Amino acid sequence: MCFKTNSFFFIKLSKGAKFFGIICTLISLVATMILLVPIVRNKTLPPLVQLFYRVICFLSIIHFFSGLFLLYGIFKKMPKFMICWILVSWCIGTFFIVIGLLGTISSVLSLDPVSEEPVLQSTVAAIFVIYGLLLIYITKAMTAFKHQLENEHKKDVNIRDIEKTLIETDKEDDDNIQPLNTDRELECKPARGA
Numbered sequence: 001m002c003f004k005t006n007s008f009f010f011i012k013l014s015k016g017a018k019f020f021g022i023i024c025t026l027i028s029l030v031a032t033m034i035l036l037v038p039i040v041r042n043k044t045l046p047p048l049v050q051l052f053y054r055v056i057c058f059l060s061i062i063h064f065f066s067g068l069f070l071l072y073g074i075f076k077k078m079p080k081f082m083i084c085w086i087l088v089s090w091c092i093g094t095f096f097i098v099i100g101l102l103g104t105i106s107s108v109l110s111l112d113p114v115s116e117e118p119v120l121q122s123t124v125a126a127i128f129v130i131y132g133l134l135l136i137y138i139t140k141a142m143t144a145f146k147h148q149l150e151n152e153h154k155k156d157v158n159i160r161d162i163e164k165t166l167i168e169t170d171k172e173d174d175d176n177i178q179p180l181n182t183d184r185e186l187e188c189k190p191a192r193g194a
Helices: 013-041 047-076 079-108 117-176
Strands: none
Touching (some): 013 047
């Protein structure tokens, strides 16, 4: 099933792409800075939790730098620069949904129902799923905007090709025109039957 995206949450594609491109890039930057704190400062975290923080931080760094390419592509209207962010966002969105679902399953299967940890774990898992779904929707809309830019670029190229062809045709026609010899052609010739 193909679903068409003509807007970002009822915002025109061009304006929404700029707005959400900036927001997603800033979220990646803030997430990187927030996740670096427990990685650098807290050495007492369990190894699995440290690995989780490092993976999420690494993904945020990649998402931030691909977001810079996205913003360059949006503002310069160069769709090729948007491809990197689109691919990274699809992967990160899918990863967050999978991690969120695994976190939900592990909190449901938790052995200690009295502890508050499963509630916190399921809340974090829900946040991951919601962010993953939101990121995939924004990525789908960015893909639609990229296709719109590509179609506009193709139209511009076609118009330029047509104009170039018309100009070349006019030049060829101008080269084929013979100059008038005004002295001989303007003389009056007598009619044949007179």
